[in-house]
Amino acid sequence: MPKLPVIHASRILGEGTRFAVEQLDLEFSNGERRTYERMPGRGRGAVIVVALLDPDTVLLIREYACGLHAYELGLPKGRVEHGEDLLEGANRELKEEAGYGARRLRRIGTLSLAPTYMAHQTAVVLAEDLYPERLPGDEPEEPEVVPWRLDDLSSLIQREDVTEGRSIAALFMARELLRSGAL
Amino acid sequence: MPKLPVIHASRILGEGTRFAVEQLDLEFSNGERRTYERMPGRGRGAVIVVALLDPDTVLLIREYACGLHAYELGLPKGRVEHGEDLLEGANRELKEEAGYGARRLRRIGTLSLAPTYMAHQTAVVLAEDLYPERLPGDEPEEPEVVPWRLDDLSSLIQREDVTEGRSIAALFMARELLRSGAL
Numbered sequence: 001m002p003k004l005p006v007i008h009a010s011r012i013l014g015e016g017t018r019f020a021v022e023q024l025d026l027e028f029s030n031g032e033r034r035t036y037e038r039m040p041g042r043g044r045g046a047v048i049v050v051a052l053l054d055p056d057t058v059l060l061i062r063e064y065a066c067g068l069h070a071y072e073l074g075l076p077k078g079r080v081e082h083g084e085d086l087l088e089g090a091n092r093e094l095k096e097e098a099g100y101g102a103r104r105l106r107r108i109g110t111l112s113l114a115p116t117y118m119a120h121q122t123a124v125v126l127a128e129d130l131y132p133e134r135l136p137g138d139e140p141e142e143p144e145v146v147p148w149r150l151d152d153l154s155s156l157i158q159r160e161d162v163t164e165g166r167s168i169a170a171l172f173m174a175r176e177l178l179r180s181g182a183l
Numbered sequence: 184m185p186k187l188p189v190i191h192a193s194r195i196l197g198e199g200t201r202f203a204v205e206q207l208d209l210e211f212s213n214g215e216r217r218t219y220e221r222m223p224g225r226g227r228g229a230v231i232v233v234a235l236l237d238p239d240t241v242l243l244i245r246e247y248a249c250g251l252h253a254y255e256l257g258l259p260k261g262r263v264e265h266g267e268d269l270l271e272g273a274n275r276e277l278k279e280e281a282g283y284g285a286r287r288l289r290r291i292g293t294l295s296l297a298p299t300y301m302a303h304q305t306a307v308v309l310a311e312d313l314y315p316e317r318l319p320g321d322e323p324e325e326p327e328v329v330p331w332r333l334d335d336l337s338s339l340i341q342r343e344d345v346t347e348g349r350s351i352a353a354l355f356m357a358r359e360l361l362r363s364g365a366l
Binding site: 026069115116170172 | 197212216294295347355
């Protein structure tokens with residue numbers, strides 16, 4: 001594994017604003033120097049939930065995605081709140097967005113967003129043994145829940161309203177680990 | 184499909200800075216009103232390249248990821264430059280980061296980053312019929328090229344230095360579409 005660059009200095013630009021930037025003065029092991037910018041992660045981290053209604057069926061939700069101004073189909077996800085651990089946050093998001101709670105929750109991996117310039121990381125949580133329970137969320141409208149067969153990811157990824165890298169990655173990770181017996 | 188919310192007003196905060204934010208005043212079809220913020224996409228778009236050395240082997244690169252201050256293993260990717268189309272940008276990135284050009288390039292999908300608050304989109308390009316060619320890039324050090332078997336994504340996703348949602352999603356998309364005969 002290569003030797004990590006030395007961070008000679010760092011400073012925050014736009015401190016206190018929602019999209020603050022951290023500037024890093026770096027020296028690589030070959031002596032090259034660069035100044036890079038990155039977005040610090042926010043808060044207590046994020047979770048994305050692969051919830052299995054049965055061993056072959058995962059719960060997707062359809063909700064408005066402001067970044068694309070479009071309705072997107074993907075996995076429930078959100079930020080972990082104060083006083084919650086990752087699994088509690090995952091279960092709350094599942095109840096708010098999909099109307100189910102889970103009796104069994106396991107972290108099966110971690111996904112980054114754009115690791116070259118964002119510090120954001122999202123825990124991938126597998127949720128099983130579901131039961132109906134809805135919590136009120138802060139969404140302007142209740143997301144539509146769309147059950148999807150895990151053996152039909154091939155048609156899912158060809159849909160124009162399925163684009164989020166983290167959702168697609170988490171679905172395949174869960175399926176791969178379940179099928180390979182790693183879970 | 185639900186009716187898209189109406190955008191009553193929009194404004195850019197921090198205009199001209201690298202991480203500018205667009206604020207949107209939205210009215211949902213049920214009458215709920217919200218103000219959302221999103222990061223506009225930058226430039227001419229981005230590409231991520233699934234390059235096949237042979238039908239069973241994909242080229243990964245190991246490079247420094249400032250957002251995580253770690254070396255990450257993932258697919259070659261980058262921004263499309265002025266005067267390039269997506270496939271030309273993909274071929275240039277492949278030559279700069281992996282030291283290969285491709286005689287056959289196809290767009291097989293589009294990935295978004297965080298569609299609820301980012302407009303960023305990345306074209307997934309499948310590159311085949313490779314030949315050695317290196318172009319100088321702007322990286323401070325030449326990325327290490329790591330060939331990986333497409334039938335061994337299971338161990339890849341369990342590595343701690345493999346976290347990027349887009350890379351993992353693009354690898355499984357390519358494998359799924361190739362195996363299902365959709366490509």
